Amino acid sequence: MTSDYTQLLNNLETLKLIEIKNRIDEITGLVSSNNISFTEGLLKLTNMEIDHRKESIVRSMVKVGAFPFIKEVKDFDFDFQPSINKQEILELENLGFIDRAENIVFLGPSGVGKTHLATAIGIAAAKRRNITYFIKCQDLITQLKKAKAENRLEDRIKHFNKYRLLILDELGYLPIDKEDSKLLFQLIDKRYEKKSVIITTNINFGEWDEVFGDPVIANAILDRILHHAKVISINGKSYRLKDHINKENKNNE
Template identity: 55%
Template sequence: MHLDEYMDAMQKGEKSFLDTLYEMTELEIADKNKRAMNACVKVANFPFIKTMDDFNFSFHPSLRKEEIIGYTDLRFIENVENLLFIGSPGVGKTHLSVSIGIEAAKHRKSTYFIHCNNLIMQLKRAQIENRLESRLKFFSKYKLLIIDEVGFLPIDSDTSKLFFQLISNWYEKHSTIITTNKPLSHWTETFGDAFLANTILDRILHHCHVIKIVGNSYRTKDLSKELVRDDEKSN
């Protein structure tokens, strides 16, 4: 792409052959790295591409912006720690988890995003087809696993055991980012078994940063304003 420009510069004496060769090699390496990063992001299965720059921190003053952005240095992955985002629907849990995941993927740390219900269905299907071990190994190959919306739907006791197996395989080997709309005290409702819920939490929370997001849904903020205006008009 830059060949003609560099050939021109050489003919005019603006660049030496060695300078041209060096700069073109640097451009090729940068382009190769960019393609590799894009490939890592693509295979991570993100539901959308959003970065920290796209997040409106002013809408959720309870969040410490410096702390959240700090996770993009990826030291939590090097330290084999977990991140747990807790908050009601629409507060930005998924957005933040994806933003951190994208940063990890860009730095060649194998990353995979999956919705909890999809994960559960895959594990159940694998168990029925006698290939549960291979499916667990599939998830274990990633440096960072992002499990979105744990607790959105209840999980029966038998299925909870499959989730426990996944978390146990992952424990102190790789990092996990989990988003949930359920307070930790309600996880027994999610997993249908108090012992299993506490055992799962014990492994997740052992090396974990817990981020609670308090506030209203960002997705419905405009609708809320519209409803207020309608109420004012009717009064």
């Protein structure tokens, strides 16, 4: 009996039925005590394995996303940032914009929650098995420049284009010269009307000429981003100062 049991565990491990292996004693105990039938026991075990695999896929998709932190829409303090329409964000979290290959732009000063919301929507997308990737704009450009220097730019653009949702954080925080702007344009153009992009920026659209150093390229990028886009403008206090402000208020009471 012991050898049969050991062989069973080995077979389950070979077949990579890890959750069944981990839970088999629990379910066989219920079967042995006649609390459930043999068929019900098998059903429970297979359901546990299916649920475990689904959870593993979700965890893998979130890990692939390279998010800077794990925060969801439910973690956002909309009361602190009343300029944001909560219902609008919840609708974006439903991810219809991805099916329509539309973009989202979070526009506002530093610290108001742009990255939090972009990440939260990205995590929602990853959890529903939409391959997603988060990267700071400057890091993206650095990778594209390196790829160009090594004669593999096309492959690198294909790499970033494979993601159904690409999140570009902090566009415009640092100036982008003309040659770098051309690299970014190639990627944006490749994704245009095919796959979604979420962008966070503190630069008003009328000032993009200055950021990109070339009005023609700036307008071309802006045109492709905004043609099918939802723009969320955020005007409010720095979200990072929230705890400090709350502490001051308590001290003044």
